Amino acid sequence: MILYILCFILFLIGLYGVVSKRNLIKIIIGIAIMEYSINLFFIMIGYVEGGTAPIITKGFEQAKFVDPLPQAMILTSIVIGLATTALLLAVAIRLYKKYGTFDINDIKDLKG
């Protein structure tokens, strides 16, 4: 149980970073941390105490296997995370070129 709580704390650290930091890059890092905590959570769901890799070979038909589905899902999720982070960073770089700063206090033309 302690592992799940630690994983949730990691998620909250990421959320704290997104909510409280004023720097675009730090916000992106916060999102990345949240994403990793969820990936970790999925891997923990699939883990079976004393399980082996889910490949059926001779002599291992009755062995205890870990659940492979969360691992497959997380592979997909990592790829999606790559795309999101890349796009966020690309937009952050373009914002830096326009405004000359990463501080979100100076980047707030849109209001109301």
Next chain:
Amino acid sequence: MNSLIPLFVIIPLGCAFMMSILGRVIKNFNKIITPIFMLSLVWLTFHFIINSEGSLNYRVGGFEAVNGVPIAIYMVMDGLTKLVLLIISLVGFLAIFYSLSYTTQYTAESKFYVLFSLMIAGMNGIVISGDIFNIFVFLEIAAISSYALVAFGVEKHQLEASFKYQVLGGIASLVILLTIGLIYWNTGTLNIADISRQLLNNSSVGIDVFIKFISVLLIAGFGLKAAIFPFHSWLPDAHSSAPSPISAMLSGVLIKAVGIYIIIRLFFNMIPLSYELSMTITVLGTVSMIVGVLLAIGQWDFKRLLAYHSISQMGYVIIGVGIGMLIITKGGDIKIAALSIGGGLFHMLNHSIFKGLLFLNAGAIEYRTNTRNLKKLGGLSSKMPITSGSSFVASMAISGIPPFNGFFSKVIIIIAAVQAGYIWIAFFAVLVSVITLASFTKILKYVFFGELHTKYEKIKEVPFSMSFSMILLSILCLALSLLVIPEVRTIFLKPAVDVLINSAQYSINILGI
């Protein structure tokens, strides 16, 4: 017929892939192929609506269920799916036809069409998928391409709006992924029908708390995507900064396919309905309806004003569906529930048409005058007759003036609310409608009537492809009123309502038990 279902994803995804390669070699390849494949999707949707009945499903990979446990990824085509697919393909086709002239002002024109196709592929995938993780994957495809499209102009404001949208959208996606993890942990399956069965048959101690917890997470995640009241702050920025055809797609289609559709689908067909949650959804809908319109009053930016009205109009859809949920959970009259849900879905269809049209109008005005500020415009009705005529139609439709479509759907929702005994909701719905009318009278007055600015003496009507889309959408604004006639309604709306009313039927259709 069943094997045609994956085409809704394959066609746009394949075209996006092809366009990014061949578009570099062949000139204007993207411009020609995108409207053609969108038209084929419209045809395919109508083919399904007219020729198929009930629920069809397709198993990706062809794996049969083992001991009653579905293994393959399911694609489901039922009444609600068809309705949302109709919205996506119809508005998508008209928006892309409009873009043919509109995008000439951008340098990387061909990439616009690639991103657009990816967005369509993502939305179609969300709608036909019967598996929550698959929904998440397609949701991210649609979301990432829409982030890129919001920033397409790479000016200051577009980038800022896109960044805001990406951060909030990213948090929403992660909350949704967390929910999917929790659901998988508890039920050991990802198939919506199977999950619904597992949750119903589960009698362990903490199951009520678990269901409430995932429901709240789902409302937060998809509510952020749908811009329901406490999560609405990104919408006005993103929708007003995007290129106009994309604003029409975002406001008209994306928030419905990505937000409202999934909320409706999951709460009716996956999670056992409860009174508290139905009440929460209805109250959130009412509040976002009121807050959206109040925030819209003070706006002077044409597209920003429209974006705030999107929040408000989505409130009507949620109210319609929410009242239906409340009646079902209380065991009330099913006919009133059907009326209310039907009204909500009807308004969803109508909103996509008139809000799409209004954003295209705003784009047409910006295309000729280079401004969106209402105070700087005026007297354009003589110079741009098609734009002003279609704006008039759309404004009347959104404010609920007969004989346009918005009137009928609003009236149905209000009648259902009164019959169900929620007088206050009906009162607020009428009040918001009146304020909407006032707000659109302001637009008509400042943009199309009044004195013509000397700067705009020489402007002309917009090119053919833009005016064609606007005319067609105005005709649809009138034509959709025909959905009030029972014979027409049985073809388009009734199958969708039936899916939601007989919510247990969904898992029976898929699992076959």
